Amino acid sequence: MSSKIYKWLDSRLRLQPIKQTLLDEPIPGGASWIYVFGSATLFLFVLQAITGMFLALYYAPTPDHAYDSIQFIEQEIAFGAFVRGLHHWGASLMVVAIGLHMLQTFLYGAYKPPREVMWMIGVVLLLITLGFAFTGYLLPWDQNAYWATQVGINMVGGVPVVGDFLVRVLRGGESLGALTLSRFFAVHILFLPALLIVGIMLHLFVLRRVGPAGPWSDDRAKLGSETFAPRQVYMDAVVMLALFVLAATLALTVHFPLADKANPSDTTFVPVPEWYFLFYYQLLKYVHGPFEPLVTWMLPAAFILIVLFWPFIDRNPARNPSQRRVAMLAGGGFLIVVFGLMALSLRDLYAERRIDPSVAHGKAVYAQYGCAGCHVIHGEGGAVGPDLSYVGDTRPDREWHYRHFKDPAEVVPGSTMPRFQLAEKELHDLTSYMLSLKEDS
Ligand code: HEC
Structure with a gap:
């Protein structure tokens, strides 16, 4: 019966080639759990899109009502707190998934020829995701949102020549207010999703042209290849389900309270950023005075450029990590610095919490x-x-x-x-x- 329907649909829509590109793509060396992070990220993006649509039904992007509308979602709407929780934790999980996806790509040398373009599109996708995080953080319009965004915007102001211009573009006015909130909202729900979807399509298009990289050793790759369906599809699906269960559990059990409503005149408030920006927040604490521009924009700009063009900087043709000392040292050093700063930041935050x-x-x-x-x-x-x-x-x-x-x-x-x-x-x-x-x- 179902095969009859399939045959009929296929005769009308010519599904066979689509099935070939989607499911019959060969994976060198066969399916593996290590390849799931890309689809995990895609799944989390879809989760963000769906929960975001429902939040947008009630959210009001104005300083007078934003905070109250979030409280309304939390307290009055059926499943409101749950959906907001999913959106919140989904964002965190998405950052983790992208991190692991990049780590795997890096470790396997999968960015090397012929996949340079795919890596670069991936880096752009990461930047768009961070744009989502930055714009989304302001939307609840609580003290943390307001002052953390203030800090972020001030950092951009330090860029020479175009700094003031960028600040005005971000703020939309002389100070952080109604215009800022409405443009952050528009960027968060319209501009960035459109960009991200185009980027994801390009990312997958290139993947279909160059094929998955597979294992780093030719010996393993030669053991034979396997099509995407059914085993890789199954592994991806299991991970997606696990991620949903994890996000739902976090949404139901870990409550993240709103801070007080944003108060632009309370300049003593010290904001705390999302956990994935903590390492950078810690770095900012150490550098003051004339060296400030170094961390507020030079380092991030240099870092983004290096990561973006990494496939052209690392010219070593080997993919096996044991033959890539420099790349492994660079990657490992970066991770040690990031997690070290993050640990220091958490220690400081914990010490502050203990103050009555x-x-x-x-x-x-x-x-x-x-x-x-x-x-x-x-x-x-x-x-x-x-x-x-x-x-x-x-x-x-x-x-x-x-x-x-x-x-x-x-x-x-x-x-x-x-x-x-x-x-x-x-x-x-x-x-x-x-x-x-x-x-x-
Ligand atoms: C115009 C100056 C002035 C201001 C403003 C002021 N104080 Fe005082 N304060 C004094 C003087 C003078 C004394 C000593 C006389 C006394 O104990 O009342 C004092 C005494 C004190 C003492 C007792 C200290 C001791 O060891 O006996 C405390 C505690 C204190 N102030 C707290 C405060 C706090 C808190 C504020 C802000 C809400 C404040 N003061 C504002 C002038 C001031």
């Missing part, structure tokens, strides 16, 4: 009320009032601080410290900060 949030907020209150105008803490501030560097040791009593803040002159007769109208929480957190100022911390 009440103390952190108290510190902000301290800055907000200009206490430093009269008080010194570790050498910073004015010397009108007492040095507060170790006030937690000398005045360990919370109640004392409450009474003192409410009316200094009543607690310390003759005090010239002004009274501050502090809200209950401000009073509490400011006092927590005072009590945390101790010699042994």
